[in-house]
Amino acid sequence: CSRKNTRNAALHPLWQSPLTIPGGTRQSPINIQWRDSVYDPFLKPLKISYDPTTCLHIWNNGYSFLVEFDDSADRSIIVGGPLENQYRLKQFHFHWGAINDWGSEHTVDSKFYPAELHLVHWNAVDYPSFEDAVMEGNGLAVIGVFLKLGARHEGLQTLVDALPAVRHKDTVIEFDEFDPSCLIPSCPDYWTYAGSLTTPPLTESVTWIIKKKPIEVDEDQLEAFRMLLFTSDGEEERRMVDNFRPLQPLMNRTVRSSFR
Numbered sequence: 001c002s003r004k005n006t007r008n009a010a011l012h013p014l015w016q017s018p019l020t021i022p023g024g025t026r027q028s029p030i031n032i033q034w035r036d037s038v039y040d041p042f043l044k045p046l047k048i049s050y051d052p053t054t055c056l057h058i059w060n061n062g063y064s065f066l067v068e069f070d071d072s073a074d075r076s077i078i079v080g081g082p083l084e085n086q087y088r089l090k091q092f093h094f095h096w097g098a099i100n101d102w103g104s105e106h107t108v109d110s111k112f113y114p115a116e117l118h119l120v121h122w123n124a125v126d127y128p129s130f131e132d133a134v135m136e137g138n139g140l141a142v143i144g145v146f147l148k149l150g151a152r153h154e155g156l157q158t159l160v161d162a163l164p165a166v167r168h169k170d171t172v173i174e175f176d177e178f179d180p181s182c183l184i185p186s187c188p189d190y191w192t193y194a195g196s197l198t199t200p201p202l203t204e205s206v207t208w209i210i211k212k213k214p215i216e217v218d219e220d221q222l223e224a225f226r227m228l229l230f231t232s233d234g235e236e237e238r239r240m241v242d243n244f245r246p247l248q249p250l251m252n253r254t255v256r257s258s259f260r
């Protein structure tokens with residue numbers, strides 16, 4: 001079955017009425033058609049330097065689970081790639097499906113992955129706060145990493161072990177000494193394009209950097225994501241699955257690749 005129909009049927013209430021930005025020209029996510037991406041020899045390697053002691057806590061915000069970082073200084077940053085300057089790590093989170101047939105937000109040649117990791121960074125050089133950067137065309141940089149079914153991921157397991165403690169919406173636990181670069185493939189290849197947040201306010205402020213190589217996780221680790229709840233303690237339980245936005249039109253955009 002095609003992803004489009006079943007996915008729409010499976011959409012989270014947030015997106016039953018497809019959320020579109022009136023006049024949006026650079027919305028995310030998109031399908032990345034490999035053969036239409038354009039190699040850009042001027043793209044630099046992406047440099048990632050995270051300080052694990054900036055890791056603060058994990059919380060379930062009723063949409064995904066996110067790991068938040070102390071972004072009050074330039075301690076966990078990325079620089080290079082398509083970026084004009086350095087960006088500070090704010091948080092990372094995931095999107096996943098009820099079953100392994102879908103779950104990622106971006107697709108490659110219309111192929112979906114069971115899940116996708118997003119590491120959200122903001123431009124603290126040009127803007128005084130994250131909230132300001134969210135409203136600017138070059139305000140955010142999000143690294144996307146696809147998750148595929150395979151071997152158990154030891155780095156992810158520390159995260160998975162903490163999930164039962166944040167099963168319900170608005171629960172939070174302290175989480176320290178985690179370096180999320182262990183979740184990013186060592187292969188330097190990526191695609192990049194100008195896009196948007198995939199959740200409200202859907203602002204067109206994101207330089208997307210999508211890693212070509214996925215990371216491998218096992219079935220138990222994906223199942224651990226699926227035991228989270230959209231709902232608060234005491235509410236009728238709704239499993240946190242299918243927390244992704246539908247594909248958006250490419251419109252007048254080119255996806256560049258850092259590799260031939």
Ligand SMILES: CCCCCNS(=O)(=O)c1cc(S(N)(=O)=O)ccc1C(=O)O
Binds near residue numbers: 066118130199
């Ligand atoms: C001030 C309003 C910020 C709204 C966006 N916040 S965010 O951390 O960038 C974010 C990005 C994304 S995404 N998929 O990277 O666009 C998803 C969720 C969130 C979130 O708020 O949890």
Ligand SMILES: [Zn+2]
Binds near residue numbers: 094
């Ligand atoms: Zn996301």
